Amino acid sequence: MVDKIKKEWFSNIRADILAGIVVALALIPEAIAFSIIAGVDPMVGLYASFIIAVTISFVGGRPGMISAATGAMALVMAPLVREHGLDYLLIATILTGVIQILFGVLKIAKLMKFIPRAVMIGFVNALAILIFMAQVPHFVGISNLTYLFVAVTLLIIYVLPRFFKAIPAPLIAIISLTAIALYTNVELRTVGDLGVITQSLPEFFIPNVPFTFETLLIVLPFSIALAIVGLLESLLTASIVDDMTDTESDKNKESRGQGIANVITGFFGGMAGCAMIGQSVINVKSGGRGRLSTFVAGSFLMFLIIVLGELVIQIPMPVLVGVMIMVSIGTFDWSSFTYLKKAPRSDAIVMLVTVGIVVATNDLSKGVIAGVILSAIFFVSKISKLTVTRELRNAKDMYIVEGQLFFASTEDFLKSFDFNVENQEITIDFSNSHIWDDSAVGAVDRVILKFEEKNNAVKIIGLDNPSKEIFHKFTLKSNID
Amino acid sequence: MYNKLLLAVDGSENSLRATEEAVKIAHLCTECSIDVVFVADHSKTKSEVLHAQGKEELNYERRKKILPVESNLQENKISYTLYMLHGDPGSIIVEHANNESIDMVILGSRGLNALQEMVLGSVSHKVMKGAESPVLIVK
Structure with missing residues (x-):
């Protein structure tokens, strides 16, 4: 037991701390952007990222994986926030956690093998498309200067790493362009225009909703969708981290851990989250392997917000948009195009239908369910040839x-x-x-x-x-x- | 002479040509052994995991890529050890070469043009710079 704790926490201290810091820096713009997608104050995403990352570092089943506020979850919860407000989102988040704990106890992770890869490919592609589409209102048709800032951000992000790798390029883009925007006093919308950043630690409170059957009926469909989407992305991410580090992980423990993290974040004013593919890859590539890296990522993020909150709200929206376009390009599975050509016709159709339904409904869980049903029908019709x-x-x-x-x-x-x-x-x-x-x-x-x-x-x-x-x-x- | 070789392979045409050269060099001495190193590139992991139905299939697909290399070595009765490693190919090959006191590193060049090299980065260039032993780049 003591040996295991030592190994999972303290076998890679220096690299874990460095990787955690890199991830914290990359998390801030994403947590803010995902809050905007969900329709809540940036603090809701930032608190969620802090609490979820720190909690999961203790109770998760996959050391070295990063969980926080994510785009997939933000997209699912957006309609709930629009119609009923933040308190209902927090209750939905707590309920999501409870459902995920049940998933873990009932060992639902095993059922993952019934989700065909065509559906998983459709899932990440739909996610990438939705994240991109969520950026469009923030940069199309606002001003030429907005386009310029988005373009320069992307240029810095993609070209700079070829020459200089010590500091993550998105961070350089954010710092330099924010400085330029402040110095030249140009007319650009900033993060501050879309919400408030409070420089304080999250506090425990019980969401202000009537505890009635009616409330349950409102939040339950969202909680189920959130639980499914969160588990799917978390287990996919866990498999990716498993392979990158050539180690095994406990998928049911991870599901329980996600649940516990979501319950806690709900009580501290954070939105539901799950594991993040992009951030976990950044963490492992930066040398993060142990639980300490996830813990540092979450706590350093909170530290930065408390210290630098005033500067964070000055980040121009087009710079944030540029970073999120990079995130969506990184999320998209570019080998899908060869897949469409090479895979059996029925698999290609399942993939496209999954993407189509998600884009049409804005709900990842609907696409996944439709994709699974469709591929089951294809399977039955194929095997029933007699x-x-x-x-x-x-x-x-x-x-x-x-x-x-x-x-x-x-x-x-x-x-x-x-x-x-x-x-x-x-x-x-x-x-x-x-x-x-x-x-x-x-x-x-x-x-x-x-x-x-x-x-x-x-x-x-x-x-x-x-x-x-x-x-x-x-x-x-x-x-x- | 060159008793311990490192042959870096990725299953491409170029790594098959590199294997041929490795066989020739291995024939020069009697007690030569080869470390065959395959690196599962971290940058490709997401896509590979996504396209494989589970861990077993993923490992099988990778193993399949190296089979031609293995059968060539077996035909020529050369003793080898297979290492399936994970990470950034350039750094991992350099690390293995230097830690295992390899006498010579052999790898294929992908033959990228200037632009591709800028975007993708050159593994052979990185190995050439980082490895302490001589490096044979086969094109």
Whole structure:
């Protein structure tokens, strides 16, 4: 136990602290931008990032992973904030946490394998598109100067790292362009125009909502969506960190940890969050491996806000927009284009439908659910292809069944026989087939009965053992062996 | 002479050509062994994890990339150890070469043009600068 704590916390102290500081700097603009997407004050995202990161560093299942306020969650909660306000968001956040703790206890992480990769690819692409679209109102058609600042920000972010890597380029862009904007006194909207930054630690309070059944009905659909989206992104991120560090992690513990972090953040005025792909990759690349890196990221962020809060509100919006465009470019899966060409047609459709539904509804969870259902339908229709060929062998009728016989393929199966024959010996060969359920057995029974009506003798051959077992369990024809 | 070689591979055509050269050099001495190093690039991890259905498939896909290299070495009866490492390819190769006192590093060059090199960065350049041993870049 002590050894484990030592290893997870203090085996990589120097690199963990440095990586945590880098992540904290990268977190600030994102936490502010995601607050704006959700429609709340920047403090709600900043408090959430502080509390979630610090909590998850103790209770999470994946050391070295960064969790905080995220775009995926902000997008889901935006309609709730618009219609009912911040207090309902906080209650929804607490409820999200409770649901995620349940997910962890019930070991829902295992179900992740039922989510096809086409849906996951669609999920990240839709997320990237939505983050980009959320930036559009903040820079399109405002002023030429706004376009200029966005362009210069992107230029700094993408070109500078080729020559100079010690300080993260987005931070350089933010500091230098904020300084230029302040010095030249240009007309640009700033973060301060969109909300207040309070230079104090978060405080515990109980959200001011009526504790009624009606309130539950309002927040529950949002909480379920948030819990699903949060778990999905967290488990994907955990798999990425697992692979980067070549280590294992406890996915159910991570789910419980996300839940605990969300419950706590809700009581301290923060919005629901989850693991962040981009930030976790930055952390690992910067050398962060242990729980200490996540802890430093959260606490250093809070320290910066308390010390530098006045400067943070001076950041021009177009600079923040530039940083968020970078985030959306980084989130998008650019290999999707080759995937669309190479993957089976049905997978490509599932991916596009997932993206389409998310973009249309602004809700990542709806896209994921639709994608999973669609790919299940594709799977069933693919696997239900069944062919029956008729052969004459020694002047006797022989039917050869190929494919899976179950509820979705019984209709094709029944249509394949010629029931007009009389007084024949008929054999049905199941060597290349498998019987899955009672409707399949019922279909076979019906074929036998129909043949027998016209005085034919039917013989079933080639059933494998599991098929035989299920056949004998459900059949009415006890004379078949 | 060159008793301990490091052969860096990524499954590309160039790394197959590098393997051929490594075989030639390995034949020069009797007790030569090769460290075959494959680095799963951190910058590609997100996309690779996303496109693989689970951990097993991901590792299988990577292993598949190195199979031609392995079979070439096996055919030529050269003893080798396979290292599947994770991180920034340039830095990891340099680190392994210097920690394991490698006598020579062999790797393929991707043959990027000036612009690609600026954007993607050159692994061979980084290895050449960082490794303490001689480096053979095969094009």
